[in-house]
Amino acid sequence: MNRHSVVPPSARATNALDAAHPGEMGTASLTADEYALFAEFATPRRVTAGERLFHRGDHGATMFVVAQGTVDLDFGDDLTAKSLGPGEFFGELALLIGDHARSAGAVMAEAGVLLVLQQAEFESLVERNPRMLAQFLRRTIMRVVLNEQSLIRRLRLRNEELQSALDHLHATTHQLNQTEELIRTDDLTGLYNRRGLTLHLQESRAIGMPASLGLLLVDCDRFKQVNDEHGHLAGDRVLQSVANILRSVAGPDDIPCRLGGDEFCLLITADQPEKVMRYADFIVSTTQGLLQVPQSPPHVCPVSVGACLIDPASDWNAWYAQADAALYRAKRLGGNRVEWQDGDPAHG
Ligand SMILES: Nc1nc2c(ncn2[C@@H]2O[C@H](COP(=O)(O)OP(=O)(O)OP(=O)(O)O)[C@@H](O)[C@H]2O)c(=O)[nH]1
Known part of the structure; x- marks a missing residue:
């Protein structure tokens, strides 16, 4: 010791x-x-x-x-x-x-x-x-x-684990983005659905709405008849054609959307009734033009459009009511036409 x-x-x-x-x-x-x-x-x-x-x-x-x-x-x-x-x-x-x-x-x-x-x-x-x-x-x-x-x-191992966790996170984020995109999109037409429009409006309000907007409410005329006479698939194709017409006229900042059934809308940046009416006239005249070449089953149907300028500060329900009143008039007058919000004869 x-x-x-x-x-x-x-x-x-x-x-x-x-x-x-x-x-x-x-x-x-x-x-x-x-x-x-x-x-x-x-x-x-x-x-x-x-x-x-x-x-x-x-x-x-x-x-x-x-x-x-x-x-x-x-x-x-x-x-x-x-x-x-x-x-x-x-x-x-x-x-x-x-x-x-x-x-x-x-x-x-x-x-x-x-x-x-x-x-x-x-x-x-x-x-x-x-x-x-x-x-x-x-x-x-x-x-x-x-x-x-x-x-x-x-540390190297930890680094690799972190890298793989990061990759996983990227993949998950990508999937989430895709899922969110799917949730916002109408399956049949690829346009925004109503939820997509609502989310878009929320996002636009957060970053600042355009100073002036126009809204077109587009509804197929006698669409039920297409389904009844030619079947649901033919009806689907007609809805896709109407969607394509809206897509083709929409600018990069405009939002075409299928609200449901045979009802669509197009939200555009516009401060003059003339601009809104040009869009509306294009839609109606394009369907009319296509109907000049009859097909069976039909690839398009006539549409009615209610058009208006809307106040960006008010909400969707107010906008919809305004455009719907015009659309209702267009339907009552026989469809296949555009009606302006206040029935202005210049645009009637
Ligand atoms: N093919 C097809 N039909 C649909 C779809 N969604 C809704 N519909 C049909 O669309 C039809 C809409 O009927 P209505 O609301 O009476 O519209 P309409 O026949 O155009 O009548 P008006 O607007 O008064 O001219 C119904 O028969 C629905 O079943 C869809 O995704 N595909």
């Missing part, structure tokens, strides 16, 4: 690889001879379970060897935590470098005895057995290097 009377550890066979096994923070065991040498010069310290020796980041200059008990090292973040038992050492970089920020926090998991080595004691130890100390330092350096490599490997 040495002058400090500590219990010797069960000596471990220690070589450089044993001291730093790849993939984990290297173990740090003294050989039996080293332990005996360290014990001769170190100061033993009794420690209780739960006692904190230092926090991560604390500056220190002492090294510890576990004589009895267990100490837990916590490297913080999600790095591996480690438990050290008798014969294992820690804090050696603080001793070798001096005033070194601890890379781990240390807490006693079990009560025991630690051998504490300060700079002066370490120097005495070097003088006593330089050869053994050189071997110890070689192992220590090797352990630091292997730990570093292990850390780099883990």
